[in-house]
Amino acid sequence: GDSVTQMEGPVTLSEEAFLTINCTYTATGYPSLFWYVQYPGEGLQLLLKATKADDKGSNKGFEATYRKETTSFHLEKGSVQVSDSAVYFCALTVHDYKLSFGAGTTVTVRA
Amino acid sequence: GAGVSQSPRYKVAKRGQDVALRCDPISGHVSLFWYQQALGQGPEFLTYFQNEAQLDKSGLPSDRFFAERPEGSVSTLKIQRTQQEDSAVYLCASSPGGFGMNEQYFGPGTRLTVT
Numbered sequence: 001g002d003s004v005t006q007m008e009g010p011v012t013l014s015e016e017a018f019l020t021i022n023c024t025y026t027a028t029g030y031p032s033l034f035w036y037v038q039y040p041g042e043g044l045q046l047l048l049k050a051t052k053a054d055d056k057g058s059n060k061g062f063e064a065t066y067r068k069e070t071t072s073f074h075l076e077k078g079s080v081q082v083s084d085s086a087v088y089f090c091a092l093t094v095h096d097y098k099l100s101f102g103a104g105t106t107v108t109v110r111a
Numbered sequence: 112g113a114g115v116s117q118s119p120r121y122k123v124a125k126r127g128q129d130v131a132l133r134c135d136p137i138s139g140h141v142s143l144f145w146y147q148q149a150l151g152q153g154p155e156f157l158t159y160f161q162n163e164a165q166l167d168k169s170g171l172p173s174d175r176f177f178a179e180r181p182e183g184s185v186s187t188l189k190i191q192r193t194q195q196e197d198s199a200v201y202l203c204a205s206s207p208g209g210f211g212m213n214e215q216y217f218g219p220g221t222r223l224t225v226t
Contacts, residue, residue, distance in 0.1 A: 036217075043114070043115070043217040043218055043220065044154070044202070044204075046214050049214075096210050097142065097159055097206075097210055098144075098159060098167065098170075099144075099156065099215065101153030101155070103151065103152050103153050104152070104153050
């Protein structure tokens with residue numbers, strides 16, 4: 001079945017450090033790929049998405065590129081802030097409605 | 112504007128009790144989704160409605176789980192004879208269109224604890 005594997009956490013960083021969260025997927029068709037973020041005390045929010053190979057999604061300084069050859073969609077940010085502390089979920093859909101999520105990666109950024 | 116709301120936010124049930132979880136989607140949103148999130152895991156799809164039609168219920172874990180959206184807006188997820196393994200956060204999401212990759216907007220979830 002369709003599934004997502006993402007880097008286990010927790011990840012702890014200092015402010016202005018570089019962040020990478022690895023995400024790989026298995027899918028029967030041609031999935032669309034997403035990163036969702038859950039800030040403390042809040043609901044899941046879409047961070048960015050890519051719908052076809054080689055697309056790059058970007059938002060709030062975060063980027064991820066859809067790599068079909070490596071079945072990956074790694075999330076990166078060049079300089080994190082304390083406000084980026086959250087749980088990050090990689091997700092995919094093949095059916096255009098049903099999302100399959102990874103287990104989530106908890107990121108803590110220290111001042 | 113108003114987002115997706117869910118009630119109650121927290122529910123404690125004794126094993127064997129029935130529970131009903133409510134979701135109020137964003138007004139006018141056609142699609143509505145229920146997900147189950149166990150502790151330390153990502154959300155798992157339960158069911159999908161397009162207006163009042165339940166188009167996919169493949170993720171419902173057993174026949175104790177039942178969802179409805181009778182007028183195409185508010186939805187209720189009902190769990191009968193709750194078991195300890197039902198303890199999880201139940202997330203509702205809505206999106207403006209039907210099929211096609213509209214963004215899903217998530218509610219804050221209902222945390223169900225079965226004792």
